[in-house]
Amino acid sequence: MAKILDRLLLFIYSLSIGALSVIAILLLSGVLPMNNLRIRDWDTAYIAAIAVAVILFLLSIRFFYISLRRERTSTLSVDQRTEYGDIQISMETIENLSLKAAGRVKGIRDLKSRIRVSQAGLEIMIRGVVDGEHSLPLLTSEIQRQVHEYVQETTGVPVADVSVYIANLAQSPSFKSRVE
Known part of the structure; x- marks a missing residue:
């Protein structure tokens, strides 16, 4: 029962982090307008934010895979x-x-x-x-x-x-x- 709950929580977490990281990538790359955001040191914050968003997106893909992966060993x-x-x-x-x-x-x-x-x-x-x-x-x-x-x-x-x-x-x- 605990494994099922853990997998469900991991699935929800990976979807939410994945969605947030995609939104952040789209905002920071200029695809979506960011009218209300004002950053003083734009270059450093821009690069750091994209790096964090990409890392979060890659982690969410990994967690999503783990949440859907079937258990390979039944009873050893x-x-x-x-x-x-x-x-x-x-x-x-x-x-x-x-x-x-x-x-x-x-x-x-x-x-x-x-x-x-x-x-x-x-x-x-x-x-x-x-x-x-x-x-x-x-x-x-x-x-x-x-x-x-x-x-x-x-x-x-x-x-x-x-x-x-x-x-x-x-x-x-x-x-x-x-x-x-």
Whole structure:
């Protein structure tokens, strides 16, 4: 909520400063008449006022860009609060833990994982290539069980869902015996 309010205030500030600096530039450059303004040392004040107006205008463009820029990082970590303080576990750590757990299952290789955080907990997607020598339903359910238990036990974060995608079947290399 505070970020939204800050961005709104920054947006309003940048628009107002931008408008004021454009008016000042137009007044000082002679595009708009300044009948009521009398400055004794016109040259010094003129140059200083234009410099300040240009700097304010450039700052307002920068602030306007910041106020409209989207947040690039959504959730790079899972945050927990305990009685002793805050804990942050990076998504990369959770991905590596899930890959480690899935790698313990025989018959799957070339693993990749992706993690999403939902209200129910972590949603883990595992992608891999199987060797074709094991039953796919048994293999995938074992991967789901291993990843679910290991990640939840290691991190303390509830795992809502483990999805397994079998991308392909690995071809076993055929070796020709060479007789000499």
